[in-house]
Amino acid sequence: MPRLSPRRVSCLFIIMALAWNIVCAPEVLAARLVSTVHHHRLAVLSVATQDDTLGRVQDRAYFQPFARKAGIRVVRRTWDGQATTLAAHAATESTPATWAVVFGEDSAIRTSCIQGTLVRLAGSADNPDGCGVAALHPAIVLAWDRGWRPASPRWADFWDVVRFPGKRGLRRDPRSTLEIALMADGVPPHDVYDVLSTGPGIDRAFRKLTQLRPYITWWSTPEESARIIENGSVLMGSVFSNEIARLPARRHDIGVQWAQSLGECLSWALVQGVSPAMAGQARDLLHYIVQPEQQDRFAALYPMGQVAAGSPAGEPSVDLPMDLEFWGAHLPDLSQRFADWLRGPA
Secondary structure: OOOOOHHHHHHHHHHHHHHHHHHHOHHHHHHHHHHHHHHHHHOEEEEEEOOHHHHHHHHHHHHHHHHHHHOOEEEEEEOOOOHHHHHHOOOOOOOOOOOOEEEEEHHHHHHHHHOOOEOOOOOOOOOOOOOOEEEEOOEEEEEEEOOOOOOOOOHHHHOOOOOOOOOEEEEOOHHHHHHHHHHHOOOOHHHHHHHHOOHHHHHHHHHHHHHHHHHEEEEOOHHHHHHHHHOOOOOEEEEEHHHHHOOOOOOOOEEEEEEEEEEOOEEEEEEOOOOHHHHHHHHHHHHHHOOHHHHHHHHHHOOOOOOOOOOOOOOOOOOEEOOHHHHHHHHHHHHHHHHHHHHOOO
């Protein structure tokens, strides 16, 4: 029998050990595989942000520096800002939540918090119920192409397709869209939610939308709201002020009307039902984001991101702050009615 070299002996022992693991001890191999997969899952933190442009800046300012510091992976997802979408990523009886941190509008954050999808954090003066941590305060304003009208239009002009023919940009969502419809119909900003809290008031808002329906180009994200103005798809539209502010400097022909604007708030929140290790990482990320050093880094990368009504940049105050209690109570029902209206006859 030929004599085996030490190297061949070592290889033989390795092969025999692997064979024993596979044939004689499958439970050992399975346990090792489960441990490896489990470790990999704990090392990944999923964060859902509502706007891709803003999300890329958040990735540079917050997520990747935190990932390097914590030794984990932070994966950014984009969501549509709908509470129903967030609920689809919530925990079930058999599986944990697939998202750990979300960034979105307070109306959806509040609704999801009431439904139990999000974690209630320690409250503050700005957010006593602890449903989220405020980050940005943009407004939804009326933007228009100055090329056809130097003077500022109002929401009533928005509906006047006889004097000002052309497409209009509105949000494919009852939030802000119903308030705008009532203001266009003559309801003062301070009375909008009183009117919208009644059945006849809701009917009135939908009747007003029906008048404009053939001329509406719908947008779904803040980024899209500005893009359809920039590329000339619409004559005027409802737009997030921070997105308009970030358009290229050459677009000085886009005007912004702050009268009858709606105040909005974008917040961070933690998702209920993630694994314990991921929950700890999510809280660490949120704590990291709110530190002054990280806030300064974000402001340097997104200088227009802090545009807000009443800010030092000089924008006027908004006329109608978004009513979070109203939308927290009525968003599911009005979203369903809005969806039904969209599917109805044009």
